[in-house]
Amino acid sequence: MRRIVRLARRYWVVTLTLGIGVVGIVLALAGAGWLVQWVFSAYALAVALWQAVGMVRAMMHGRFGLDILAITAIVATVLVGEFVAALIVVLMLTGGDALEDYANRRAKRELDALLTRAPQFAHLVVDGGYQEVPIDQVRVGDALLVRPSEIVPVDGVLLSAHAELDQSSITGESIPVDKAAGDEVLSGSVNGQEAVEMRATSTAASSQYQQIVALVAQAAESKAPVVRLADRYAVPFTVFSLALAAVAWWVSGDSVRFAEVLVLATPCPLLIAAPVAFIGGMSRGARNSIIVKSGGVLEQLAEARTAVFDKTGTLTYGAPELSEVRPEPPFDADELLAAVASAEQYSSHVLAASFIRAARDRGLTLHEASSAQEAATNGVVADIGGRQVVVGKFAFVAEHAPDAVRTSIAPGELAVYVAIGGRYAGALLASDRLRANAASTLQELSALGVTNTMMLTGDARETAEHIAAGLGITRVRAECLPADKVAEVAGIAERPVIMVGDGVNDAPVLAAADVGIAMGAKGATAASESADAVILVDDIHGVARAVRIGKDTVRIALQSIWLGIIVSVVLMVIAAFGFIPATAGALIQELVDLATILAALRAIGGRLDAREGARGVDAAAGVPAGSGSSGAG
Incomplete structure (x- = not known):
């Protein structure tokens, strides 16, 4: 019950619309049916005016307002006396916004997970006991207590003789790690069943977990490229709908036919499908330890043709x-x-x-x-x-x-x-050993359409060419300075270009590439701050997974948009011949919107990830152990 009340308050316009509908039913039963038309019509026109103001403001900022169809449908149904249909269109419009918001919240659940569990307090060791202090008051050198099952608040070294830490949210290691006195402990790790003491080596702001949280916050605040994707279809869909409605009115000579067509032309598939799909894709990325900083990055990943890699720490482990x-x-x-x-x-x-x-x-x-x-x-x-x-x-x-x-x-x-x-x-x-799955990652990228690969490194040419030969990379530029890397990426013709790196020296080229991907498993560096996406675990396969997520997201967004458009067009044509009354059409369009949202929610990707995991198991069964080694005995 509390949940229902909370939803009713959050989506108060929908609640008000339903309330107006109940009032209308009561008035009709009380014999005041003539008043129902005035109540419904006045409310519908008020909502239309409110939507029109928002639409005009959007147009002043260069954004085409698809709501013109819904507004026109509301006004038309009121003018021809279809006041019940007008209220249903209002419910569809406000309900669509509510469903979009609800779907977005559902899709962002994994994306918000790191934010919600970020530590806020630390237990400072003081004379005679412990004092709880805000995490931003912890200083380097402070001794801290970490209680059982608590999150390590800042980076530090272990003072206690032994600890067992779950580092899965930081490094991707699924098995708890044993630590001894003097070992490094990472913020964001979860302590085991025994309280331990540690000494802070970083402040909260510079600790690994807080830096990752900052990346997640940046991703959560970004907006999916709704306008860019929807604009491809918005103008022709609007023109077609208005033209069809006008022709139906002209041929039939009945103005009601204009309203009957337009109630089925409301653009919720365009308004809802894209944002739900893109936020779902970002959520899927976060669940797979890939922070995508904006929905536009997913579009670029889906269209990528070239992948450029740094060598040390990216194609290799970076630790000789x-x-x-x-x-x-x-x-x-x-x-x-x-x-x-x-x-x-x-x-x-x-x-x-x-x-x-x-x-x-x-x-x-x-x-x-x-x-x-x-x-x-x-x-x-x-x-x-x-x-x-x-x-x-x-x-x-x-x-x-x-x-x-x-x-x-x-x-x-x-x-x-x-x-x-x-x-x-x-x-x-x-x-420096070649990553075991580097070759298979490049093969998967090629299968996904990223057919051009290149290595850029500051290392010696002989070493670079040896590594590239083992992976089948034919384009190599060695002994590069950061400026050289930027120039090389700028000169690549096969675009969009993905650049993958991990070091401070990679920051400029990551920022310059169409999509910069940072291997940020050990926390935020200049590379991860400059990148468009960050892989939080030390696994280069995350690059191929990011491209796959981008392709799946765009595919699902377009499928959802076309599903809504095709169904709406078919229904509009039927309505143009007078077979769908305005009230029935408004109800049917609600079902179209619901189908569009459910289709777009597939981008969250539970089943897609399960299928990818099955493919990975099958592929691994055919790969001999140790393949991909650099050959150093």
Whole structure:
């Protein structure tokens, strides 16, 4: 009952229209039928005037008012004495607006999910206990308590010995992640069953989850391209409807025939189908961890012909992994790796974590250094077990071990050299692995009509061409600066162009492309702020999924529009011969509007996603494990 009252208040014009109808019935039963015509007619004309004012304002801003058909139908039915039909047209017009709003709210439910669960407060650790403070008052360095099943309010590091966090809304990982003291915790993660303490490393505004929420808010506030899509059909539909009504009146000599045609020509399919479908598509994207910032992006995705990719962090994982250990006698592979990992504990280089992880995976013991010093951009020197261990670039290592020799590397690999006790000990090779589903994503894009692909990267040409060859990308531009990327994208003839990237250096080209897609799994960067769409999980297949959602959305919007237009035209032709009275026509048009809305709601995509998931399972069954590797052993 409360829900009904809430809906009645929200859509008060519909409630008032129904109330006027009830008043008319009561008056008719009381023997005051003559008054019903005046009440219905006056109310219908008042609504028509209200709609006309809004239509004129829209026209002054350059937007063609499709409501002219509905307004004309209301006035015509009143003038010819079809006052019941006039009230039904008013109910159809106001009810259509209400149904559109209701459908939009339903379609935006997933899009709003991140917003509704955004943390608002944090529990600050103070002397003797905890104090609840607004999240924007948390400062870097504050100690915070996160209670069981609560959302982590800001980015930080774990102070407690252990925690189990659900990071699915941030990283897409479906399994809770175990964390130990000192590990990074991301805002938006959901704590497990034990209260834990953490130390803030970011304010709320700069934390991962809040940045994602900002992207969602931007998407929620954007408007679907209703006018652009509807304008393709609005003018011809309006002209046809008015012309048919006029011809019916002229041939029959009966002015009522004009009203009978127009009550079936109200343009709700055009007014409702497009916005419901586009907001449904945006909602579907959000449910699939893709934030689309406007409905216009979905149209561009649907028409895309070219996809351009950054390399590092986009086609590859962006985190080089140990691929081979090449010891120099008398050292063996385990001894060399253990020494390197022990020294790298004191390095901030991106490869340090990879070497340490590889050593632990092999069960090797890491030792503490009595002293360690990192030489910026060159390497690290550490005294471990009475021996000096030097790890870094060849020239840096050669200064400590004159017998050092360069080792051969394949395209896409890099070598880290090692000296132990003043002797050259060997080298470790690392490579940035190609994403396992990168090739299948490109194949799916081609099947969706995005047949042209290109790679733009600042990396060396040999490495870029090696990666491109593995994926079948024939157009490669390497050693690019940000300005070079923008120029390359601007010169592409096959448009619209999708640009996919993840780094700060990709921000200019993402903004310049027809559709910029940011791989924003680890939070908002300059790339995600400049992009038109953001993939929230670390999965490049989201690019193909975004294109598919765009195509499905536009297809469903057009199908819904044409469904309404064709049915309306058929009914108008029948009415032109006098077979559909005005009152019956108005009731029938309500059913047409309802069918249009239900057709457009398919863009929310539950069944579409289920079918896509089934296709993905079937495809995966035929793909051997490890396919798509860069070939680094």
